[in-house]
Amino acid sequence: MITKLGRSRTRVTVVVLAVTALTLTASWLVAPADTARATARLAAVSPVEDEGADCPTPDPGSTTANSRLPDPFRKPDGSRITTKADWRCQRAATKQLAQRYVYGDKPAKPQTVSGTVSNTSITVNVAHNGRSASFSASVQLPSSGTAPYPAVVVLGGFGADTATIRAAGAAVISYDPLAVGREGTPRNNKQGAFYTIYGSSSSSGLLVAWAWGVSRIIDVIEQSGGGILRADATGVTGCSRYGKGAFVTGAFDQRIALTMPIESGSAGSPIFRGIPGESGSQPLSSAYGEQPWLGDAFGSYTGNPANLPVDTHQTVAMVAPRGLFIMDNPHIDWLAARSSSVAALAGAEVYRALGAGDNITYWSDVQDGTHCAARSEWRTPLQQHIQKFLHRTGSSAGVFRISSRKAGSLPEWRDWQTPVLADSPTTPAPTTPAPTTPAPTTPPPPTTPPPTTPAPTTPPPSTPPPSGACTASVSVDQWTGGFVATVRVTAGPAPVNGWTVAMTLPSGVSVTNAWNTQRSGSSGAVTFSNVTYNGSISAGGSTEFGFQGTGTAGTLSPTCTAG
Template sequence: MSARKGTGVTAKVGRPRDRSVVVVLAVAALALTLAATTLTVAEMGVARAADGLAVVSPVEDDGVDCPTPNPGTTSANPRLPDPFRRLDGSRISAKSDWRCQRAQTKQLAQRYVYGEKPAKPQTVSGTVSNTSITVNVAHNGRTASFSASVQLPSGGSGPHPAVVVLGGFGADTATIRSAGAAVISYDPLAVGREGTPRNNKQGAFYSIYGSSSSSGLLVAWAWGVSRIIDVIEQSGGNILRADATGVTGCSRYGKGAFVTGAFDQRIALTMPIESGSAGSPIFRGIPGESGAQPLSSAYGEQPWLGDAFGSYTGNPANLPIDTHQTVAMVAPRGLLIMDNPHIDWLAARSSSVAALAGAEVYRALGAGDNISYWSDVQDGTHCASRSEWRVPLQQNIQKFLLNTGSSTGVFRISSRKAGNLSEWRDWQTPTLADGPTTPPTTPPTTPPTTPPTTPPTTPPTTPPTTPPASGACSASVSVNQWTGGFVATVRVTAGSAALNGWAVTMTLPSGASVTNSWNAQRSGSSGAVTFSNVSYNGSVAAGQSTEFGFQGTGTGSGMTPTCAAR
């Protein structure tokens, strides 16, 4: 997929497409209601969640000392792999376990999907000025250089946070600068050139690591951004702040921004746009999404992905990893994924599933407010500057780069390309302890007692109902309302005895109807509607809870759910 804008050339994605403008109903503006998500500024400007989990790391990879055993032979799995399961089969149980779990995830991502991203070279030097950055690299007797231009924000004094824009296509640069961040315009093709065969890759990365390197262009581009951050770190911080860096890109450069943010933990805010196949959409979903760019096409169009991925273009179920785990590699740092549901080729449905599944990791880490997803846009032009994204872009820059905001994460999924996470997972989201724990010596033999949860939701606008009666169940509802529609999240809580099944009934207001639901079976769409458990969330331990949700048209105010055991 190519992106061209600002030059009078029509944007292209390689296929004919419907360019009609359609007003899309949003699925949700979702945000977690979890404690311990307030950001503060710690020493060295490193933002941390209230539970002490680092949001931005002072190092590129803080898991280099973690054991990463060979994954061995894996069996085919049509569902998304469990992001909480270690390579030895056990599951993590504490937030502190995530550091090494991310390291194991990174190993899988490099081995099967992207190729290796080498650590910092032996020598990195360069300069930072008000208008440019130069990068010089030397490693094992080989050298390479490249540069990037700088535009400082329209106001304020330095040092400034900055957003690296890949290839000139990304989030609106005028909005970035007016929000208070500098723009670093980075040409990734100088580091990893397109139009080359896999056995003769070119650019600064391959000048250092060899033209036959099995690492794809996305890793090469990410490596280049990391070297830019190295130079900013060495510059003394008078102009730009190395601890307040964002990255963005659209189309092929959206793929690059996604991988860049996943692989460098110094990046505070990652903003991929319309990244399509080889970007954020789950690999397992692309073959079944009508009109989406096939994996074989994405692999063959350019050497974006690592050479090893070629063995999985026809059988992604054999991959021991998927892109929801690349999303999880960004956690708990800021992530804003922006998608276009009007162009089938971009696989926005599969991308929404990746975001929803990755949000479960954010939620488990107590950082659910740090991830946003937005595909509810009216204009279908590829890589356009969209008015719908202006406010969330500003809010994310304020929160993650300036440390002056506290906005919650937002999920606005277009009904045209709304994925259903329950169709793709057979794992439950654990409740992770705040402190370190000793991992089990053998894989768990029974499923976790904590029931699965839904994607992040907004704080309740109506008070919860009374506590559960003994031996029964109760239900409370939270509603996020916007003009013409709403999303409701319903929490089912067991009483003094465990539940083996449940059903929740509520009467919708006049004119309201259900258009979509998740984590529940539904009977009816208007008036009195009954929701009952699905196979994986019917068993609820005494005093524990599970959640389901639904999207509706009209108003969702005034609903009173009643719960009964089945």
């Protein structure tokens, strides 16, 4: 992995990989020949959903509270793994802990999975123990290349920029996870294709259900004969709650070559232990109660995450050594980007031990604070990751670009050291050999439209604001029972020194959290005013704040007053 210092126009980005106690060794920066060969073997996508299904996974028994991150290299018997081959069963033990305490069980492949793959759609039919369910996904083929194509599954139409994905020669599979695990349902009456098969009272959360649906899509692609899509070159992405889903999906299916969660927030990549101490982040109790994303068992740990025998850095490690590109937004406190950077830093230690440090990237150094925006900073690395992990013709190194706004420090969170794992003759060979000559990365397209979002947004006004005034526009990310609103305040031809935005919320809507603003009121007529660092706006310039609410936002009409 290569670490870089990202520099923005307003703040200097700090890469927190070597703060006093954390030292990068030469093997981390430049892989010798034998390590490179081991990396090539390990990076191969698996032909099976779970390589460690045959590993013994003993019951962990009682656990001891630990405010530090659990040691990802420590086996259930207390010893530590010593070879790279040991990781197969260590991952299986980690998976058992993650299912038992955090996400709920992800069942193995059902008794019958069938379906079809065409140039425009995928159908999935599942039958198990006398129950059956069906769902489908749409397909957009890439704008270049020839079949069979690699593909990226986009959860909810809301993830990495689809125009860039297709321009890089990969198909886009638009998957509606709500058809498999519906939001807005109580925990004892969950709905969707997954719960039709396994019961509405299943203790497994929606994130596992959504991941199960992607696995069934891959099953159908495998059975299709590979004339249109390649089953061994599948990526997954999603943003916000769908970022949570993409994160879990990539961790739980080893056939996925590239995992790309975006701004996943609490219940996504941020470490559970860090969230209570990260100001403004969504509390664990809120994430658990907002939707049944996490497994039912996690409810016992929302107030005491230190009692968990597992944390999300180990979910990161479950993806290793496959491709992982975590994208975060440091401008919205609610998203807990600092805790997410710690998860990535700690999980990267497993990548490093496996000789696959170049296969993980974390990037939160971005200018635009809009939730789930299509960002220019991510366009080139997105193309490079598709080339490397889906086409297998690229050789770009992983990078960590951590914003100084939300920079986590790994030494504060770990009391374990990364072992040197020996190579082993039992290390599995790749299903597809790594290429010897990397091909150049496809240049980025000249323009990139924003991704399709699941809810309509209100565009900024087309007419310029009057002199000495300000205007406000709002975009809304709506889901069943809640939403996040991003409000942009724009100055007219004259500078603005202080601003207030007022709006009337519909009946039944209540604000639960806000960032980059001072709020007055939580329902009905509410006002938002600047904080010290964003009150001054240059002529024609803009700033943004956001808030989260419950209910259906509908069409919001903000008004801005300067001064």
